[in-house]
Amino acid sequence: MLSIKNLHASVEEKNIIKGLNLEVKPGEVHAIMGPNGAGKSTLGYVLSGRDGYEVSEGDVSLNGKDLLELEVEERAREGLFLAFQYPVEIPGVSNMEFMKESVNAMREQRGEEPLSAAEFLKKAKAACKQVQLPLDFLKRGVNEGFSGGEKKRNEIMQMILLEPSLCILDESDSGLDVDALQVVADGVNSQRDGKRSFIVVTHYQRLLDYIKPDFVHILADGKIVKSGDASLAHEVEKSGYAFLGKSYEEAEA
Amino acid sequence: MSQWLEKVIGEAQIQDYLAPVRQQALTQLKTEGWPARRNESWRFTPLTSVEKRNVNIATQGHDAPVPAIDNLNAIDLVFVDGVLITQVNGLDVPAGMSITSLNTDDSDTQQAVASVFGQVKPTRHLFGRVNDALCQHGIFINVEAGADITTPIRIVNLATQNLDAHTRVVVKLGEKAKAIIVEQGVGDVDSLTTAFAEYDIADDAHLEHYRFAMFTGAAKQLGGSHFKLHNRSTLNSTMVGYGSELSRLDVDIHHAGEFADAKMNAIYLLAEGELFDLHSTIEHAMPNGTTEENARGIVGDKARAVFNGRIHIHRDAQKTLAELNNRNLLLSRRGVINTKPELEIYADDVKCAHGATVAEIDEEALYYLLTRGVPRSKALVMLNFGFIRELVYDVPNAAIRDWLLPILSERFTHMEVK
Numbered sequence: 001m002l003s004i005k006n007l008h009a010s011v012e013e014k015n016i017i018k019g020l021n022l023e024v025k026p027g028e029v030h031a032i033m034g035p036n037g038a039g040k041s042t043l044g045y046v047l048s049g050r051d052g053y054e055v056s057e058g059d060v061s062l063n064g065k066d067l068l069e070l071e072v073e074e075r076a077r078e079g080l081f082l083a084f085q086y087p088v089e090i091p092g093v094s095n096m097e098f099m100k101e102s103v104n105a106m107r108e109q110r111g112e113e114p115l116s117a118a119e120f121l122k123k124a125k126a127a128c129k130q131v132q133l134p135l136d137f138l139k140r141g142v143n144e145g146f147s148g149g150e151k152k153r154n155e156i157m158q159m160i161l162l163e164p165s166l167c168i169l170d171e172s173d174s175g176l177d178v179d180a181l182q183v184v185a186d187g188v189n190s191q192r193d194g195k196r197s198f199i200v201v202t203h204y205q206r207l208l209d210y211i212k213p214d215f216v217h218i219l220a221d222g223k224i225v226k227s228g229d230a231s232l233a234h235e236v237e238k239s240g241y242a243f244l245g246k247s248y249e250e251a252e253a
Numbered sequence: 254m255s256q257w258l259e260k261v262i263g264e265a266q267i268q269d270y271l272a273p274v275r276q277q278a279l280t281q282l283k284t285e286g287w288p289a290r291r292n293e294s295w296r297f298t299p300l301t302s303v304e305k306r307n308v309n310i311a312t313q314g315h316d317a318p319v320p321a322i323d324n325l326n327a328i329d330l331v332f333v334d335g336v337l338i339t340q341v342n343g344l345d346v347p348a349g350m351s352i353t354s355l356n357t358d359d360s361d362t363q364q365a366v367a368s369v370f371g372q373v374k375p376t377r378h379l380f381g382r383v384n385d386a387l388c389q390h391g392i393f394i395n396v397e398a399g400a401d402i403t404t405p406i407r408i409v410n411l412a413t414q415n416l417d418a419h420t421r422v423v424v425k426l427g428e429k430a431k432a433i434i435v436e437q438g439v440g441d442v443d444s445l446t447t448a449f450a451e452y453d454i455a456d457d458a459h460l461e462h463y464r465f466a467m468f469t470g471a472a473k474q475l476g477g478s479h480f481k482l483h484n485r486s487t488l489n490s491t492m493v494g495y496g497s498e499l500s501r502l503d504v505d506i507h508h509a510g511e512f513a514d515a516k517m518n519a520i521y522l523l524a525e526g527e528l529f530d531l532h533s534t535i536e537h538a539m540p541n542g543t544t545e546e547n548a549r550g551i552v553g554d555k556a557r558a559v560f561n562g563r564i565h566i567h568r569d570a571q572k573t574l575a576e577l578n579n580r581n582l583l584l585s586r587r588g589v590i591n592t593k594p595e596l597e598i599y600a601d602d603v604k605c606a607h608g609a610t611v612a613e614i615d616e617e618a619l620y621y622l623l624t625r626g627v628p629r630s631k632a633l634v635m636l637n638f639g640f641i642r643e644l645v646y647d648v649p650n651a652a653i654r655d656w657l658l659p660i661l662s663e664r665f666t667h668m669e670v671k
Contacts, residue, residue: 071629072623073626076625082624084621088618088621090615090618090636092639093618093635093636093639101627101631101635102626105625105626105627142621
């Protein structure tokens with residue numbers, strides 16, 4: 001599925017990712033935790049191909065394809081989905097117009113016919129319902145005037161519609177109350193089908209009570225410094241990142 | 254004085270019934286000459302590509318393919334390289350109107366033409382003067398009082414060779430008359446076209462007007478559309494400009510009667526390296542007039558758009574309502590927009606607003622759409638074409654709307670900066 005080998009990446013000539021390795025197999029859920037500034041969000045941007053995020057070393061393949069050779073939109077069509085921590089507001093472009101274009105781009109990639117307006121609307125309505133967004137959100141500008149929680153749910157709604165093979169959730173829990181967190185987690189869990197893989201990036205263990213990870217990795221200073229099962233997240237919850245910082249120092253020595 | 258202008262003056266023939274206007278224009282060309290580099294009217298639009306041109310005027314016409322506008326079902330009047338190739342005498346026109354050549358021996362027609370020719374267009378336009386002095390091919394459209402002509406009249410200027418073309422359109426709308434007139438210019442070869450049109454719109458008449466200035470490449474266009482509005486008359490005009498090596502449109506709307514209403518929407522889409530210049534002047538000389546002007550454009554890499562929109566409200570023009578807005582999108586830091594909305598108000602009881610904005614591509618929004626697999630060209634259209642599309646949706650004629658939207662989207666997707 002996803003294979004990251006010795007990835008080095010920088011933003012504005014500042015090295016952020018410094019030799020990251022990660023293997024994600026179909027159906028697995030990997031959580032990436034780490035202190036602020038560890039490079040968690042950067043990883044998502046680098047994998048999605050955002051402008052200004054330079055890869056200086058390493059290989060990334062998704063479903064056997066060299067991801068780093070592809071443009072942003074091609075990566076998305078290969079099945080990569082990034083749910084943003086802070087989704088941008090785009091007034092003037094309706095959610096409906098945007099998602100229809102997007103869904104049909106994915107269908108074209110899979111060699112399927114584009115959906116008619118009616119077929120699309122049916123799917124979109126079902127996805128809205130699943131994440132408890134009112135239907136009129138489809139007509140509104142993309143994320144325009146949405147609350148923080150609504151934006152996060154809109155991201156999950158898009159994920160449901162686009163049926164990606166690898167989902168990266170970038171702090172999808174931040175700023176959510178417990179009820180909203182439950183909705184987001186239910187949306188994600190509904191998409192776990194044994195084949196689709198997830199990378200859940202989070203600062204807190206809380207989200208992982210709702211989305212159970214198979215693996216937990218600790219990212220510090222651009223590298224994965226510790227990996228384990230779900231119990232590692234609880235360890236972090238108890239004692240914070242301080243002890244990891246220490247072990248990281250030891251590893252450096 | 255430029256070499257080209259000297260030759261123009263040498264070419265002028267002023268013995269026909271339009272001699273008074275032609276003579277005046279020629280005198281002005283001689284005395285005022287070529288604009289100095291700092292001349293405000295040409296400050297951002299260099300005329301170097303004209304200065305050294307030879308003057309070559311076609312004597313014979315030839316056929317050329319006319320771009321179609323599906324379902325418009327218009328009466329087409331076609332100039333090729335400045336020569337009128339449509340046989341206007343044999344045209345089947347709707348009752349209540351007539352179309353004649355400006356080269357006419359009929360004294361009534363001559364009189365009607367002379368009441369508009371050079372009477373609507375102000376004399377200050379340099380290339381308007383050139384056109385006054387040199388135009389040999391032109392059309393007079395007369396719509397009788399009360400006639401409601403629903404068949405659009407389309408006037409097409411095609412530039413196909415390295416020639417200078419000077420064509421003229423003179424339109425007279427009688428009281429309560431209605432007409433739809435489309436001016437269209439197309440060509441990309443090295444050439445120079447001055448196409449000027451004058452519209453005299455009588456009391457209670459309505460003109461639906463279009464000007465598609467679609468010259469590109471080395472085709473230079475220096476033209477204008479000029480309107481005189483009498484009492485309660487209305488004008489709805491939509492203009493579309495592509496850029497070329499040199500492309501300039503001068504528009505004048507003169508509220509000569511009370512309660513006249515003018516609406517003008519202008520769109521310009523400039524591809525790499527092109528120049529387009531729109532100068533509009535709205536004269537509110539009489540009370541109770543309304544004007545709404547929206548000019549919106551997208552400027553590609555190394556291209557330049559010049560917009561000068563002046564609204565002049567005279568002392569007697571009380572209760573005028575005038576709005577002018579210019580919005581621009583720059584696709585590249587190497588593109589340039591010179592925009593200057595001007596309000597000059599001498600009446601004290603009026604409502605006026607003007608504004609101009611320049612925006613750039615929102616890279617973050619573009620990235621967001623791309624991460625959802627939307628093709629780049631479509632994402633750019635979605636993000637940046639909406640404000641242009643709004644003006645296309647505003648076009649009253651459905652056939653023109655349906656024709657414009659795809660060709661403008663297509664042009665826009667090819668303007669992307671690599």
